[in-house]
Amino acid sequence: MRMEQLSAPLLVQELEALLPAGVYAAQARIGSVLPPLHRSEAPAVAEAVPKRQREFAAGRAAAGQALRAAGGTVTAIPMGVDRAPQWPAGFCGSITHDDRWALAVAARTEDWRSLGLDLEDASPLADDLIPLICTEAERARFDIRGASYSAKAIFSAKEAAYKAIYPLTGRMMSFHDIELLALGDGAFEARLAVAHPPFARGLVIEGRQRICAGRLASFVAFGQGS
Numbered sequence: 001m002r003m004e005q006l007s008a009p010l011l012v013q014e015l016e017a018l019l020p021a022g023v024y025a026a027q028a029r030i031g032s033v034l035p036p037l038h039r040s041e042a043p044a045v046a047e048a049v050p051k052r053q054r055e056f057a058a059g060r061a062a063a064g065q066a067l068r069a070a071g072g073t074v075t076a077i078p079m080g081v082d083r084a085p086q087w088p089a090g091f092c093g094s095i096t097h098d099d100r101w102a103l104a105v106a107a108r109t110e111d112w113r114s115l116g117l118d119l120e121d122a123s124p125l126a127d128d129l130i131p132l133i134c135t136e137a138e139r140a141r142f143d144i145r146g147a148s149y150s151a152k153a154i155f156s157a158k159e160a161a162y163k164a165i166y167p168l169t170g171r172m173m174s175f176h177d178i179e180l181l182a183l184g185d186g187a188f189e190a191r192l193a194v195a196h197p198p199f200a201r202g203l204v205i206e207g208r209q210r211i212c213a214g215r216l217a218s219f220v221a222f223g224q225g226s
Helices: 008-016 050-069 127-133 136-141 150-169
Strands: 023-029 091-097 101-108 112-121 178-184 187-192 204-212 215-223
Touching: 008 023, 008 101, 008 204, 008 215, 023 050, 050 091, 050 101, 091 150, 101 112, 101 215, 112 150, 127 150, 136 178, 150 178, 150 187, 150 204, 150 215, 178 204
Parallel strands: 091 112
Antiparallel strands: 023 101, 091 101, 112 215, 178 187, 187 204, 204 215
């Protein structure tokens, strides 16, 4: 199905099937009319090209809705010096977008330490990107030849995992720092191939993944016991 033929509620409804209790989702359409930004958010894209301004504004609009659903009263999410979203105290979340929709999830940190959400077009990954994204072990483990969607699924899973890990480590990662062990049936399992304190090498990461309204969505959450 083409994304523009789908209603807005359908994408969120299907995404919510991925989410555990205490995690709330929202979306906003990326359009020519920009949702208003809080004064602490606007400087991040003051000099950006119009496309980036539209994506940013829609992402913040979705994130604000998700925060309100999670019980937040302060819904401004400025960009930090590392360009990552700065969530209000007591909350965590994640923002993603494709060419038409911005999605966000949010939760209270008393329930979840960190969240990672990724949305991708459900299409094969370009062949020249496969060695950059997939380790040799992954290429041997999964069918990523030709028109297979496995490489894109691996890419999306790693994006979601990185988004969940980064707020807890503050360290950049390469795609080969995470290795997918299992993929399919609405879930994936990965492990850290390189230590990223406080996480040790070999940490097992469990995530969820499914096609949501014609898009590939991946989600990872770290609970308080993680």
